[in-house]
Amino acid sequence: MAIQRMFSRKRASPYDLNPRGSNALNYAANHTDYRISQFLIEEGADPNLPNKTGRVASELMWESSFAGRFGDEGLSIVGSILKDTDYTETCGFSTLHKIVLGIIQGDLRSELDVSTASIDQGDARKRTPLSWAVIRDDFEAVQALLAFEADSNRVDNLGQPPLHFARSPERTALHCICYTYGSPEVVDLLIGAGIPVDVRDNDDETPLLNAVFWHRTAAVKSLIGQGADVNAANASSRNNAIHFDVNFDHYEIIPLLLANGAQYASIDSGGKNIAHMAAASAGTKTMEVLEKANLAGLDVSLRDRNGETPADIIARRDIFGDSELGVHVAFEAFLRSVTPVDS
Secondary structure (H helix, E strand, C coil): CHHHHHHHCCCCCCCCCCCCCCCHHHHHHHHCCHHHHHHHHHCCCCCCCCCCCCCCHHHHHHHHHHCCCCCCCHHHHHHHHHCCCCHHHHCCCCHHHHHHHCCCCCCHHHHHHHCCCCCCCCCCCCCCHHHHHHHCCCHHHHHHHHHCCCCCCCCCCCCCCCCHHHCCCCCCHHHHHHHHCCCHHHHHHHHHCCCCCCCCCCCCCCHHHHHHHCCCHHHHHHHHHCCCCCCCECCCCCCEHHHHHHHCCCCCCHHHHHHCCCCCCCCCCCCCCHHHHHHHHCCHHHHHHHHHCCCCCCCCCCCCCCCCCHHHHHHCCCCCCHHHCCHHHHHHHHHHHCCCCCC
């Protein structure tokens, strides 16, 4: 895999940290399958190294398993990798939490028929059973909890309600579904339950930004259909949805955003536009989508705050993955396709 090639070429190591103090394992634990996390741990990455926000990779791996991203055996897989079989006992899960998470067997509606006293009870991170049901994209559990009047706007200890969990296990339920599976049925159900489509989390991001970041194309379509603002941006970075799409090589979503009014010439807080982002990290297919998009007026010679143009960035780019093969040629074709603003 690409990360092995990077390690073998000495272009990266498991000990590298980003500006937030996170190593590659922190990212892998929350974004990829368990095999990459296992590989990084075997290479020497510390699963218990806290970043600047206090989060550690081992926690994120457990949360990914609770979210169902590692399959039915996720809890035992993570326990084996981390050599920890007692973590679930520290999470403050109620019986309803445990049924939703599959930790114990039980019928959720039958349990709620007996009592709804703990329906909005949070776990150790103040996440409710509804938040976890959304994170897991469990439509039946979401329906059941809403039918018994679970609070869809209750937030966790990061200020995130269930709508945000449509994107991430650290957001609201809507953010949550956008983070994990992106089920449009759950997105529509949560918005119908009263969660505003452009609700912002503690990072000042909307569910659409979450869905785009996590490549949940179906959720993006649903949110746009519900009237989401395609140009909403993160307050600090000023990254908007099309920035995320290009940065993370989500070429399928780009035409959808452009068709709904995405401001493709917008600039982030670092002085970069999508040409800089494409030069840094986009694959060949993204370049081809941009070439065909007729992005008239995009400044492809813009210098960012480091004084670099997109051409400067692509010139030093190495190739590590198959999706990048031919990227330099494709980037040149993209640049040639852009009509200057004064032409």
